Amino acid sequence: MGVGIIGAGPAGLMAAIAAAENGAHVTVFEKNTLPGRKLLMTGNGRCNVTNRMSIDRYPEQYFGNGKFLYRALHAFSPEEVERFFEASGVPLIEENQGRVFPKSGRASDILSALTERAEHLGVRMEGLEKALDIRRSRSGRVAGVVTEKGIREINACALCTGGETYPTTGSTGDGAVIAHRLGHTIIPHRPALAPLDIVPNELPELPGVVLHNVRTTILQGNKAIARRSGDVLFTHHGLSGPAVLPLARFLPTDPSEYAEGIRIELDLWPDSKETGVKDMMMRRIESNRNMKMIQIFREYFPASFLVHLFERAGVSDQVFARDLRREDRKKLQSSLRGLSYRVCRTPMFSTAMVTAGGVSLREIDPGTMESRLVEGLFFAGEVLDIDGESGGFNLQAAFSTGFLAGRSAAEFAAKSRTKHE
Numbered sequence: 001m002g003v004g005i006i007g008a009g010p011a012g013l014m015a016a017i018a019a020a021e022n023g024a025h026v027t028v029f030e031k032n033t034l035p036g037r038k039l040l041m042t043g044n045g046r047c048n049v050t051n052r053m054s055i056d057r058y059p060e061q062y063f064g065n066g067k068f069l070y071r072a073l074h075a076f077s078p079e080e081v082e083r084f085f086e087a088s089g090v091p092l093i094e095e096n097q098g099r100v101f102p103k104s105g106r107a108s109d110i111l112s113a114l115t116e117r118a119e120h121l122g123v124r125m126e127g128l129e130k131a132l133d134i135r136r137s138r139s140g141r142v143a144g145v146v147t148e149k150g151i152r153e154i155n156a157c158a159l160c161t162g163g164e165t166y167p168t169t170g171s172t173g174d175g176a177v178i179a180h181r182l183g184h185t186i187i188p189h190r191p192a193l194a195p196l197d198i199v200p201n202e203l204p205e206l207p208g209v210v211l212h213n214v215r216t217t218i219l220q221g222n223k224a225i226a227r228r229s230g231d232v233l234f235t236h237h238g239l240s241g242p243a244v245l246p247l248a249r250f251l252p253t254d255p256s257e258y259a260e261g262i263r264i265e266l267d268l269w270p271d272s273k274e275t276g277v278k279d280m281m282m283r284r285i286e287s288n289r290n291m292k293m294i295q296i297f298r299e300y301f302p303a304s305f306l307v308h309l310f311e312r313a314g315v316s317d318q319v320f321a322r323d324l325r326r327e328d329r330k331k332l333q334s335s336l337r338g339l340s341y342r343v344c345r346t347p348m349f350s351t352a353m354v355t356a357g358g359v360s361l362r363e364i365d366p367g368t369m370e371s372r373l374v375e376g377l378f379f380a381g382e383v384l385d386i387d388g389e390s391g392g393f394n395l396q397a398a399f400s401t402g403f404l405a406g407r408s409a410a411e412f413a414a415k416s417r418t419k420h421e
């Protein structure tokens, strides 16, 4: 008997380590052959493991649910995450906006540090062992994990099965099903941090082209429902990048709303008022009268994108500055401030990085991660109704909640052993 951990992602592995460090016999049940399949994909294989933002500002990064993380973040802070990996022989470096990566640029180093530490502590790793259910004793406490191979008796269990995105990695929403069966409320899952698909006839063929410093707005009819700023990346199917991915969680889930028109608008000159764009254009036109307009704009945007911009504005890309008519200048101006594309469907779980929704936080004690409904049941990671901005915040949440759930589960298991002795 001891602590069972369901799911060997970053939350489950950290929970296993913390439980074992606190004296528990730990078994991890993982449905895949090997642990951490999604972890290996993080940060394009480089793994943005945490963020150096001040811990006081962390809660703002989790869309209204960040306060729940306060105690977990203090139990195992971003600094402690860094110390853990550095001490495991994985040097880290800070990149833009506080993002922290392994110096080697390999997510596999992060996974190895976790699995080696778990192994060193005597954690049993059971691969190809999918958990189907959690069994309770007559008094209602956690008593066993029901897997495809049978029933494993345990005193406490941490459910760390992740969300529902990139299902080929093993995260298929199983934890929500199990938790619901045990009486927990599940906030419906939605894809978050996902690229947006654009209707094909509006999408330019510009895969790989990046626009910097863009303000994006999602419009439903005339109503703005979400905004972001940063880089935008054109893909084969639509738009991605830091200024697009976080918008996904705000999009409607009802397909019929897309028929009525959901648009994403790009403001390519966001730091300036309307008159500022006009003044910039007038100045550039006056001092470069013998240049083509498209050459003037080359200073700011990639050439391939400019052909598209001029086409969308309805202005010839061959026009010289000296010949630009007032109405064409206005058309270019408004395309710069509001280049818009129709989003064709709800973002997809298969391409989203994170799942919004999950086990309701109201039913979980934030100081221990224990269920308020089932004694001996703990939760950690993306199975919870927590999703963060990109920048290392989702892994940090997985590590902090994993650490706290593992430590608390070990304490619970020790207490229930003493009671039975």
Ligand SMILES: Cc1cc2nc3c(=O)[nH]c(=O)nc-3n(C[C@H](O)[C@H](O)[C@H](O)COP(=O)(O)OP(=O)(O)OC[C@H]3O[C@@H](n4cnc5c(N)ncnc54)[C@H](O)[C@@H]3O)c2cc1C
Pocket (backbone or CB within 6 Å): 006, 007, 008, 009, 010, 011, 012, 029, 030, 031, 032, 035, 036, 037, 038, 039, 041, 042, 043, 044, 047, 048, 049, 050, 129, 130, 131, 132, 160, 161, 162, 163, 165, 166, 169, 170, 171, 172, 173, 174, 175, 352, 353, 354, 380, 381, 382, 383, 391, 392, 393, 394, 395, 396, 398
């Ligand atoms: C492409 C991509 C890039 C990302 N990049 C970053 C990044 O750079 N930084 C960042 O902070 N976040 C990133 N994320 C998000 C981050 O990966 C997740 O938030 C994090 O992995 C969640 O950890 P978890 O342990 O809760 O769940 P998961 O990593 O999903 O792990 C859950 C584990 O549980 C197992 N499991 C599921 N059901 C069962 C079952 N019934 N029985 C047994 N085992 C089960 C799964 O097989 C899986 O191994 C990225 C996500 C994706 C998809």
